[in-house]
Amino acid sequence: GESVGLHLPTLSVQEGDNSIINCAYSNSASDYFIWYKQESGKGPQFIIDIRSNMDKRQGQRVTVLLNKTVKHLSLQIAATQPGDSAVYFCAENRRDGNKLVFGAGTILRVKS
Amino acid sequence: GAGVSQTPSNKVTEKGKYVELRCDPISGHTALYWYRQSLGQGPEFLIYFQGTGAADDSGLPNDRFFAVRPEGSVSTLKIQRTERGDSAVYLCASSPGGTDTQYFGPGTRLTVL
Numbered sequence: 001g002e003s004v005g006l007h008l009p010t011l012s013v014q015e016g017d018n019s020i021i022n023c024a025y026s027n028s029a030s031d032y033f034i035w036y037k038q039e040s041g042k043g044p045q046f047i048i049d050i051r052s053n054m055d056k057r058q059g060q061r062v063t064v065l066l067n068k069t070v071k072h073l074s075l076q077i078a079a080t081q082p083g084d085s086a087v088y089f090c091a092e093n094r095r096d097g098n099k100l101v102f103g104a105g106t107i108l109r110v111k112s
Numbered sequence: 113g114a115g116v117s118q119t120p121s122n123k124v125t126e127k128g129k130y131v132e133l134r135c136d137p138i139s140g141h142t143a144l145y146w147y148r149q150s151l152g153q154g155p156e157f158l159i160y161f162q163g164t165g166a167a168d169d170s171g172l173p174n175d176r177f178f179a180v181r182p183e184g185s186v187s188t189l190k191i192q193r194t195e196r197g198d199s200a201v202y203l204c205a206s207s208p209g210g211t212d213t214q215y216f217g218p219g220t221r222l223t224v225l
Binding site (some may be wrong): 034036041042043044045046049089091098099100101102103104105 | 116143145147152153154155156157160162167168170171203205213214215216217218219
């Protein structure tokens with residue numbers, strides 16, 4: 001089947017440490033990947049995206065890495081802060097489609 | 113500018129009733145999407161509009177679900193004869209074009225008693 005999944009359902013990190021959230025995808029036709037952050041009671045908030053012609057993209061405190069060989073995506077958050085605590089979803093959008101396929105999510109807990 | 117807005121934020125209804133959920137996309141965005149999110153799950157695609165037309169409605173679970181976007185801006189998701197299994201958060205997203213980044217609204221939490 002076609003799916004986007006996450007390796008770690010819950011990640012706890014100390015404030016100030018770096019966080020890495022991983023995601024595996026199975027559809028080789030996917031060419032666009034997005035990370036969303038969702039806080040309790042809110043809609044998903046766009047963090048960063050990457051297209052399949054890239055293997056790395058950096059934003060403010062965040063970096064997304066794409067390894068097409070093993071169909072793996074990761075989100076790195078530098079100097080994690082309490083405000084980063086949320087559920088993080090990776091999603092894929094296929095070359096011929098318009099719908100996002102989401103993974104189940106990873107809970108990030110930041111300890112002060 | 114203003115983001116995607118959805119009303120109501122919460123809706124409680126009884127089994128068998130009809131409900132309408134509204135989405136106001138970001139101004140100028142031609143593409144609009146509806147997703148449904150159950151507790152502990154990622155959002156699942158329902159339907160996608162490009163302008164006024166439904167370009168992909170493959171995610172609608174059955175014919176009790178219907179959505180419209182008559183003027184290419186505001187969209188309404190309509191659910192007939194609601195069932196308890198319809199309880200979820202219904203999310204709307206919009207994007208400038210069909211394959212660009214999708215920006216989500218806060219969602220409508222639907223509870224069917």
